[in-house]
Every structure is written in C-alpha cells, then in structure tokens.
Amino acid sequence: MRYDNFPDHSAALPEVTSTWSYHRRSSRRGAEEINDESAVSSEGEKEFLKVKKRKHKKIRATSQENHHWWYAFAVVTLLAVATRQVGLDLPAGTVWDEVHFGTFANHYINRTFYHDVHPPLGKMMVAGAAWLTGYQATFEFAVGKDYTPDINFVGMRGVSL
Incomplete structure (x- = not known):
C-alpha cells in the first residue's frame, strides 16, 4: 500500500499557536524568535515568553565577587588541616x-x-x-x-x- 496516494489534509487544519509551537519555531535552525508580544495569540504564550526571557538573561558576578568563595574554601581547608594534625x-x-x-x-x-x-x-x-x-x-x-x-x-x- 502506498501512502503517497492519500490526500494532504494538513493544509485544511487551523494553525495552532501554543507554547509548543513557539518552542519548535524558535529551536529550528535559522528560525526567528518571537520577541514581540503582539505576534503572540494567547495569554499562556505571553507568560511563556516572559519566563523564557528571564531564563536567558545572563547574570555575571563581578570579578571581586568570584574570588570570595576561594577565600572561604582556603580558610576552611587550612582549618581542617590544622585541626587534623592536632594530637x-x-x-x-x-x-x-x-x-x-x-x-x-x-x-x-x-x-x-x-x-x-x-x-x-x-x-x-x-x-x-x-x-x-x-x-x-x-x-x-x-x-x-x-x-x-x-x-x-x-x-x-x-x-x-
């Protein structure tokens, strides 16, 4: 049985705009992302876009903040070594x-x-x-x-x- 004899009914289906379709469009190679809320049809998609924008914001700590955990790590390590050697x-x-x-x-x-x-x-x-x-x-x-x-x-x- 050949499948190419069946008619294509996909053109008759209404276009569905949902968070899934947004994700599919934006994850394809060369696809344009929807950043304008006027192009979004539902409230659910608007909320999805807001969350997606928040997740993709890159928050970087300053170089001074990055070194504080090293100081804490060094102090804890030195204290552990010092207390291990006692007795x-x-x-x-x-x-x-x-x-x-x-x-x-x-x-x-x-x-x-x-x-x-x-x-x-x-x-x-x-x-x-x-x-x-x-x-x-x-x-x-x-x-x-x-x-x-x-x-x-x-x-x-x-x-x-």
Missing part, C-alpha cells in the same frame, strides 16, 4: 588499624609479596608517607607496642583517615 603524636604506641596498615607498609617498602583482599590505595599511601619520612620498614607492628624513637609515626598517621 597525632598521641598515643605513642600502635593503635587499631596501624597494626595492619603498618605491616602492609613494611611489605611495600621491603618489596615482599603478601595477599590482601582489600583495595591497596590506603595502604600504599601509608607506605609512601612512611618511605618519605625515612622509615626503614624494620618495626614489627603489634597492638599496643610503643614506637621506637627512630620511627616518625606522626607522618604515617597524617595520611591515614
């Missing part, structure tokens, strides 16, 4: 997950094989901090064991969350 030297012995993370740091620094089912990023960060602070991976981690004076455990605790 990292207490207690002077191993606590909780330091036993596990320290043991894994020893494995990473000594390049010995071990198997762990958890993702390695946190342990690698602790091992990196330990290596940067000069840790030689000679301490045997156990719960409650005091650190020796040659170990900079504050540096290792600083990267752990």
Whole structure:
C-alpha cells in the first residue's frame, strides 16, 4: 500500500499557536524568535515568553565577587588541616588499624609479596608517607607496642583517615 496516494489534509487544519509551537519555531535552525508580544495569540504564550526571557538573561558576578568563595574554601581547608594534625603524636604506641596498615607498609617498602583482599590505595599511601619520612620498614607492628624513637609515626598517621 502506498501512502503517497492519500490526500494532504494538513493544509485544511487551523494553525495552532501554543507554547509548543513557539518552542519548535524558535529551536529550528535559522528560525526567528518571537520577541514581540503582539505576534503572540494567547495569554499562556505571553507568560511563556516572559519566563523564557528571564531564563536567558545572563547574570555575571563581578570579578571581586568570584574570588570570595576561594577565600572561604582556603580558610576552611587550612582549618581542617590544622585541626587534623592536632594530637597525632598521641598515643605513642600502635593503635587499631596501624597494626595492619603498618605491616602492609613494611611489605611495600621491603618489596615482599603478601595477599590482601582489600583495595591497596590506603595502604600504599601509608607506605609512601612512611618511605618519605625515612622509615626503614624494620618495626614489627603489634597492638599496643610503643614506637621506637627512630620511627616518625606522626607522618604515617597524617595520611591515614
């Protein structure tokens, strides 16, 4: 069955002016936007045009206003870092997950094989901090064991969350 034999009835239909037709006309390539309210036929389209004009107005902050949030961000970040560093030297012995993370740091620094089912990023960060602070991976981690004076455990605790 061929469809080109049917008559075209679209010419007999009345032209519908609505917000949808406005949107279709304005979004086509090369279409002219209706900015004059006299060309709009309904109150709904007039309201639509008002809202559309308000949405497309570009409001830019001055350059001075743009930098205020950077100052607030910097202050909050510095306060967070400062409060995080308070009390990292207490207690002077191993606590909780330091036993596990320290043991894994020893494995990473000594390049010995071990198997762990958890993702390695946190342990690698602790091992990196330990290596940067000069840790030689000679301490045997156990719960409650005091650190020796040659170990900079504050540096290792600083990267752990």
